[in-house]
Amino acid sequence: MRGIKDCRADFPLAGDLVYMDSASVSLCPEQVIGAVAEYDRRYRANVGRGVHRLTRFASQRFEDARARVAGFIGGQAGVTVLTANTTASVNMVAGGMRWRSGDRVVTSSAEHHSNLLPWLRLRERGVEVEVVAPDPDGLLDPTVVAAAVDDRTRLVALTHASNALGSVQPVREIGRIAHEHGARLLVDGAQSVPHLPVDVERLGCDYLCFSGHKMLGPTGTGILWMREPDLDPLFLGGGMIETVTSDGYTPAAPPARYEAGTPHVAGMIGLGRAVGYLEEIGMDEVRRHEAHLTGRLFAGLSGLDHVTVFGPESPEKRIGVVSFVVDGMHPHDVAHILDEAAGIMVRSGEHCCMPLMRHLGLAHGTVRASLYLYNTAEEVDLLLAAVEEITRMV
Known part of the structure; x- marks a missing residue:
């Protein structure tokens, strides 16, 4: 060890x-650098495409890394999607939910812009966005959040740990409030997953977003964990379909349906090794x-x-x-x-x-x-x- x-x-x-x-x-760390270099040197190939030995080996390593990341957050029962970063993950949720005019989102002024701007833009579609304020230490009072959440609230989106002040929010308690009103909970875990033991079941979140580059992994890697694959795919194209005809298409099963195009294969393998490094410690x-x-x-x-x-x-x-x-x-x-x-x-x-x-x-x-x-x-x-x-x- x-x-x-x-x-x-x-x-x-x-x-x-x-x-x-x-x-x-x-x-x-050198171990992650080595894992990425090994992919490029020894088995560089696309994943989920073809049957030759390199693509089969790369695909196995890619999926092994995905499973390790899912296990790291206790998310084996959900869907773990590779994205570019936390920003991309949050935007996938904002763009993938089927919003109706009059729906509500509750977030806070303690958020990183990446977990604020996607929700503010929904106002253009008739979605009401309420932004609650933290106390002087950057901490949210659950009673303040509770006052903002009602039965029209579709989503509560909050950071777990502030990138500006370090404040750790009571997201588990806030999640219970959201679920009492039938709302989902999105947690920005960009600063918590690298530094705290995080378990999605304990948090009670419906979506968890985080980045590889903040947890010893390569840049250009992020994760969107979903309790249920209930989002529409934000991107369409190769790799995310089961069948295509001139008249339409059938999406592939999750998580592939959310990973259109060639993914950051080396990045996912590197992220899996970064998770392994953190688990060793x-x-x-x-x-x-x-x-x-x-x-x-x-x-x-x-x-x-x-x-x-x-x-x-x-x-x-x-x-x-x-x-x-x-x-x-x-x-x-x-x-x-x-x-x-x-x-x-x-x-x-x-x-x-x-x-x-x-x-x-x-x-x-x-x-x-x-x-x-x-x-x-x-x-x-x-x-x-x-x-x-x-x-x-x-």
């Missing part, structure tokens, strides 16, 4: 700099490691003069995303200094969460340090020392 302490050597970039931007794109261990580092970083930043930290203080209510501002300094300037002076990579700005930033009164957003299994306490202390040095410029 591989442990947290053993994993750092698997990430070449981790030895060259301090990488704290995993909420955007995680680093990729154990998601409970990943969670414990990140909680320790997050508590250390949150406490250290909170103790600095001229620094304001956002999000819940309790490690149980957040993932390893810590957002902060330095008085009188633009977040971009802070991030640039951290890079140039200390070799620390963080993100700055609004993090694709403009409504949330406006709700918090942050005109220029925040500096965001996002941690993962390859980060260390020494790196956290280096960041704290660098920020303390920056505050002396205020």
